[in-house]
Structure formats: C-alpha cells, structure tokens
Amino acid sequence: MNKTGEIGAVILRLVLGFTFFMHGYDKFQGGIDNTAGFFSSLGLPGFMAYIVGGIEVVGGIAVIIGLGTRIISAIFAVIMLGAILMVKIGNGFLGGYELDIVLMAVAIYLFFKGNTILSIDSKLPKRSFKTVEEKL
Numbered sequence: 001m002n003k004t005g006e007i008g009a010v011i012l013r014l015v016l017g018f019t020f021f022m023h024g025y026d027k028f029q030g031g032i033d034n035t036a037g038f039f040s041s042l043g044l045p046g047f048m049a050y051i052v053g054g055i056e057v058v059g060g061i062a063v064i065i066g067l068g069t070r071i072i073s074a075i076f077a078v079i080m081l082g083a084i085l086m087v088k089i090g091n092g093f094l095g096g097y098e099l100d101i102v103l104m105a106v107a108i109y110l111f112f113k114g115n116t117i118l119s120i121d122s123k124l125p126k127r128s129f130k131t132v133e134e135k136l
Helices: 003-029 032-041 048-065 069-091 093-113
Strands: none
Touching: 003 032, 003 048, 003 069, 003 093, 032 048, 048 069, 069 093
16 A cells, blocks of 8 residues: 555544544443443443443554554444444434444444554564464
8 A cells, every 4th residue: 555545544543543432431421321221222231331432442542553453443343333223223324324334434444454554553563374274
C-alpha cells in the first residue's frame, strides 16, 4: 500500500478507536446500570452492558495505539451488527443505523488491513501460522 493509503488507514484506525472509546465511556459515565436495564429490555442479559462497555473503552484505547487491531476490529464489527439488528433496524437507514454501518465497515476494513504504520502491532514480530495441511 502506498504512503497515502497508509495515512488513510491510520486516520480510520484513530477515528474508530476514539469513537468506540467515547461510546464506552458514555455508557459508564451515564450510569452503566441504565444501559444494563436497556439491554434487559431488549431481551439481552443486563451484564452484557458491562462487557460491551468494557470492550468499547479498552478496545478503543487499544485500537488508537494500534494493539490487537485486527481482533478488536472484528469484535467491534460484531457489536455493530448486534446494535443494528437488535436496536436500529426498525428506525431505517437515515436516523437509524447509518453510523453503525459506517463504523462496521471501518472495523471490517481494519480487520482485513491489519497493521498500519504508527501502531504497536507494526513493531511486533510477525507470526506465521501453519495451515492444517502444513502441520500434517
């Protein structure tokens, strides 16, 4: 990827991380018990609010610094899919799930992209995983 593409990927990583961090922070700042009650009203276990909020805060920071970007981005994409299907789909695209779709798309992009410049991930040694066939 050229330098311009790398800079774009870093911008996407920073924006995604900050956005999720702020959403998680807001869940705890606004009273996580309220969020747990909302989750319960959707038929989800209330404790999931703590898990999702924690993932958003800790995962947001990790994505900002570029640590575990692929894994956390995949988790963010799943969270967004859940938010769309459980909460937002009935509101339609505009005023409903348009932001969630964009965040999910950015998370999926970063999942496939992997390491970017200016990330901790890019400084770690590369691991190679053998396929099942190679192990046999």
